[in-house]
Amino acid sequence: MNSATSCCKGKKVTDALKFLNNIELNEQLNIFENDLLNVIYSESPSKELHLVYLKGAMHCYKNEWYVKGAEICQIACTVLRTPMILTLLAKCLIKIGELETAESALNEANVMDIKNEEVWAYLTVVNIKMGNFGEAKVCYIRALEYGLQTEMKNEINTLFGKELDILI
Structure with a gap:
């Protein structure tokens, strides 16, 4: 150049x-x-x-x-490809209902940064939406373990209410 x-x-x-x-x-x-x-x-x-x-x-x-x-x-x-851009991609995909593709992006982000609580939180969201409650529970526990922010925790609680009770 x-x-x-x-x-x-x-x-x-x-x-x-x-x-x-x-x-x-x-x-x-x-x-x-x-x-x-x-x-x-x-x-x-x-x-x-x-x-x-x-x-x-x-x-x-x-x-x-x-x-x-x-x-x-x-x-x-x-x-x-960074965890941040992959997580943002997944968030957009979740909103338009492309859950499997969102999960794939989040899994890739997770490999890059396994302690990213936002990635774990959105993996929780994706798994609940797909009916994978066992997997969602593991993801939610990891999100909490790595410092899930109150705002995101409240968002998950608002979105999933009773389903979240199954996880805890």
């Missing part, structure tokens, strides 16, 4: 990160739709854009655009 190409790629990454800051600080969704998505979808996937993919997918998840969030996570996974 020559220095001109490197410079242009660096500018695109910087511009994309500026777009993300504007979106987060000013709630400017039109920037996301008009500019950032253009960068995400028009560029060849690259490690330099990984943070852009992650933040863009997080923005999609927050705004309940789960299919688009999953698409962006999948682009990110072509260049760098």
